[in-house]
Amino acid sequence: MSPPPSTTMKAARYYGVHDIRIEDVPIPQAKEGQCLVKVAWCGICGTDLHEYEAGPILCPSASKAHPITGETLPVCLGHEFSGIITSLGASLQGSWKVGDRVVVEPVISCHSCYACQHGYNNACTSLGFIGLSGYGGGLAEYIATDEQYLHKLPEGVSLQDGAMVEPLSVAMHAVEQAGMKKGDTALVLGAGPIGCFVIKTLIAKGASTVICSEPSSSRRRMATLAGATHVLTPPREGDIIAQVKALTEGNGVDVSFECAGVQATINTGIGALRPKGVCVNVAIWSIQPKIDMNALVLQEKTLKGVICYKNNHSSALSYLASGEINLDGFVTGTAALADVVEKGFKELINNNEQHVKILVSATGKEE
Numbered sequence: 001m002s003p004p005p006s007t008t009m010k011a012a013r014y015y016g017v018h019d020i021r022i023e024d025v026p027i028p029q030a031k032e033g034q035c036l037v038k039v040a041w042c043g044i045c046g047t048d049l050h051e052y053e054a055g056p057i058l059c060p061s062a063s064k065a066h067p068i069t070g071e072t073l074p075v076c077l078g079h080e081f082s083g084i085i086t087s088l089g090a091s092l093q094g095s096w097k098v099g100d101r102v103v104v105e106p107v108i109s110c111h112s113c114y115a116c117q118h119g120y121n122n123a124c125t126s127l128g129f130i131g132l133s134g135y136g137g138g139l140a141e142y143i144a145t146d147e148q149y150l151h152k153l154p155e156g157v158s159l160q161d162g163a164m165v166e167p168l169s170v171a172m173h174a175v176e177q178a179g180m181k182k183g184d185t186a187l188v189l190g191a192g193p194i195g196c197f198v199i200k201t202l203i204a205k206g207a208s209t210v211i212c213s214e215p216s217s218s219r220r221r222m223a224t225l226a227g228a229t230h231v232l233t234p235p236r237e238g239d240i241i242a243q244v245k246a247l248t249e250g251n252g253v254d255v256s257f258e259c260a261g262v263q264a265t266i267n268t269g270i271g272a273l274r275p276k277g278v279c280v281n282v283a284i285w286s287i288q289p290k291i292d293m294n295a296l297v298l299q300e301k302t303l304k305g306v307i308c309y310k311n312n313h314s315s316a317l318s319y320l321a322s323g324e325i326n327l328d329g330f331v332t333g334t335a336a337l338a339d340v341v342e343k344g345f346k347e348l349i350n351n352n353e354q355h356v357k358i359l360v361s362a363t364g365k366e367e
């Protein structure tokens with residue numbers, strides 16, 4: 001006789017600063033319009049680390065619920081994940097089937113604020129995320145999720161690559177918002193996961209020159225792996241702006257991407273642009289930087305903020321399916337869910353520069 005099927009699963013639940021607990025919770029049921037997804041791989045993001053070290057930031061607090069999900073702490077973490085559908089709620093038959101491989105687009109929006117009404121739900125005034133604000137998360141064995149959040153993973157794209165589609169979509173949105181054109185020159189400041197994915201996207205979209213500035217030597221290797229045509233070291237090699245101009249016929253780059261969130265990089269991101277160039281800020285800031293407004297005004301440069309993605313998952317998936325973008329080499333570690341704090345969060349905090357992505361699965365392997 002086989003043992004009765006388990007009704008509980010493991011989930012990494014966030015209670016507050018330095019307090020993530022691996023708990024046994026009931027396996028959710030797919031309600032009407034939902035799929036039950038067995039999580040294959042889930043990436044740990046810088047946002048998760050911020051919650052662990054200084055939260056709750058995007059997570060609700062223990063007393064104040066998220067305005068859309070209505071949930072308070074604890075919440076299940078994990079917003080970058082892939083998985084396989086194991087059951088379907090009512091009314092979904094036909095569009096999805098058991099066994100479909102999927103990725104989750106985790107943005108939760110209100111559908112009624114100005115941004116949502118005008119098609120920019122990524123800038124929703126009540127913005128939330130699956131895996132931060134409620135509705136379960138990818139750092140669990142299962143998640144029941146509404147059809148609207150799902151994308152099918154194309155054949156030939158691995159479940160590990162699927163878990164990196166969310167940060168790749170962030171990069172794709174940033175490049176799109178820069179108005180980057182084929183043949184353009186670009187500067188990427190910072191070669192963490194997002195910086196590397198921005199480099200990949202720029203190369204795939206036909207940038208002629210992609211310069212990356214990054215102080216850490218292991219991250220510079222990642223920038224090279226991502227395809228950067230020139231990798232610069234601040235500040236030892238001196239003036240990055242002068243070096244960028246030297247590489248762009250003295251003019252400066254067409255577009256720059258601030259993916260570090262420090263004063264020196266925003267200065268460089270603006271200073272290294274050609275007249276009329278566009279600096280896209282992708283970083284989330286923990287300080288309030290000073291901006292040289294005259295540097296923008298006198299050369300009609302644009303500084304632009306971007307958040308998340310807007311209809312970028314499908315194109316990220318097709319770039320992966322066609323092989324125009326491959327993410328080989330960016331998974332720098334794997335961990336089992338039970339070890340997620342030690343081998344995931346703490347490893348990323350203590351050995352940050354050695355890693356791009358640590359992916360987590362129930363067992364630390366692919367099942």
Ligand SMILES: [Zn+2]
Nearest residue numbers: 045046047080
């Ligand atoms: Zn993230």
Ligand SMILES: [Zn+2]
Nearest residue numbers: 110113116124
């Ligand atoms: Zn909204």
